[in-house]
Amino acid sequence: MSAKDARAVRARDEVTPASLGLGEAQLLDMYYYLRLARAVDERMWALQRSGKAAFVISCQGHEGAQVGTLYAIDREKDWLVPFYRSIAAVLVKGMPPVEIFLMQLGKATDPSSGGRQMPGHYGHSRHKILSTSSPVATQTLHAAGIAYAAKLRGTGEVCVTELGEGATSEGDFHEALNFAGIHRLPVIFLVENNGYAISVPQSKQMAVPAVAVRAAGYGMAGVTVDGSHVLRVYAAARDAVERARRGEGPTLLEVMVPRLTAHSSDDRQEKYRSPEDIARSRERDPVAVFTAELSAWGVLSEERRQEIDARIRREVDAATELAEAAPLPDPATATRYVYAEGPGS
């Protein structure tokens, strides 16, 4: 592999729907998913505050990174290896809101885990979303393995895996990028950099200004994008997917996102973030930014916005009701599936 393979890819700051070939229907669909993810997330917090769910880990602020990236892959064919903030990503990948609430409430019919895992640990084989754990960055190696299998089997699949910037300090992150770079695998490492690993700021996580510069060390493309603008993310992700499909290997795609909530429902971010910092994050909200952009482009009238938002409210309400009515798991099932169960066992 030559030195020219280690390259920084410039993000495209000036993107327009026309330059990306996106029509009105696609733009409104992206708006729908951004807004849906936000509404689902807000409902998760309401369920937690009303005592129905023990824990929330939020996607708020990350929606632009996730919708922009997931919109660039083939949602049927390609893989997602998510992390705990992947609410928008799993929605775009095909999981309906009710399946997120079933996990939130620990219900027997939760397709991610049957009520076994904490909220935020999504997985769903039918949607090609790999089951997730809590140790950070372990999943990046799984993504590299999925991509290796795709290449060996000639399936043409691309794998996207998500992680935070804190997880890039783990050894597994290095090992995954190294392996993926060596084999030029069709995988995208989507680092959603919200500036904090729980309370620890990026400046205490790494000595470099951006995660993406590390791509050079692995012989892969690296790019940093502003996650407040979903179309800029989409543009960068589409380039990454095209590189992967052409056999040009992995991309380290770093998306700068605001963290609009505390780390989780067990955290108080006022202890380590200044009021100004939190206020600045609000100004970078990808949902608000895209709403304003669509309005300025004449794509989203006030009437249409209200119509979509009302539809989302109805969907989220209906999903909540379904999930709340679903049965809790029976402790008698807790010993099942430690190992595969043979026929008749």
Add this chain to the structure above:
Amino acid sequence: MPEQRYLEAIRDALYEEMARDERVVILGEDVGPKGGVFGVTEGLYAAFGEARVLDTPLAESCIVGVSIGMAANGLIPVPEIQFADFIHPAFDQLVSEAARMRYRSNNDFGCPITVRVPYGGGVHGALYHSQSVEAFYAHVPGLKVVAPSTPADAKGLLKAAIRDPDPVLYLEHKKLYRLVRGDVPQGDHLVPIGPAEIRRPGRDLSIFAYGLMLQEALQAAELLSREGVEAEVVDVRTLRPLDTATLLESVARTNRALIVHEDNRFGGFGAELAATIAEEGFRFLDAPPTRVCGPDVPGVPYSPPLEEWFMVNAEKIASAARRLVAY
């Protein structure tokens, strides 16, 4: 039935499974053109190509973690950890990921990987090329752990592990590679994961062992027999899931249990065997379940007299057996 070495039996199992099923891939350090540091994968690279016999970066968490992803996307990986001593960086991937994939996804995903792990002492490998790691992994629900002691089992258990839908840690003793020969059934010889095997029947005590220690236990039984003590030697061979029934049936016949492993004594796998026999077979016992294990020092020391002091052998097993029978 040709006679083969333990190492050759392992290689045959790998070759046959790769030829049978194109989803089977091997990955690890030096497994490619070199054929592994012990020569176990010799010839496989030439036979199946570099895409299915991968030389990986020198990174154990990578080897296991990538295998988990490969398994999720339709392959059947057989990763090799060069020495058991170097498996520790992969602990998280094995325990948090491989072992829990099926349980945490409520059976939505499985993890059919077989991790080959050369282990054990008596090879002048000192602290970092001699370890036994079975206690760490046999503790973990979701993992299966096997440790064959004969060439026939080495082949049959490996083929069964590769065909198993769950993650299997396959512990192959380095000293056995070229030490033991035995008849190995050719073709599709499978030894099911689970059942223990009585290698030598006896009436006076039961000796439970696996891996290299099983061979030492058989020699001890030979020594004891000359003195009129008939030891029953039980090859545990699958550590998890454990064949409790065969263990208890043996103790019911002999009323005495001697448990042997070369790993350290404290919290070792033998403690589980002793506890199980004491809890479930107390009424059969004429003497306390007794362990013969490696001493509780942090590793096998290098210099020959030190290594000999550490290693459990037939003499040490026989003297513990004499004391137990005299109890």
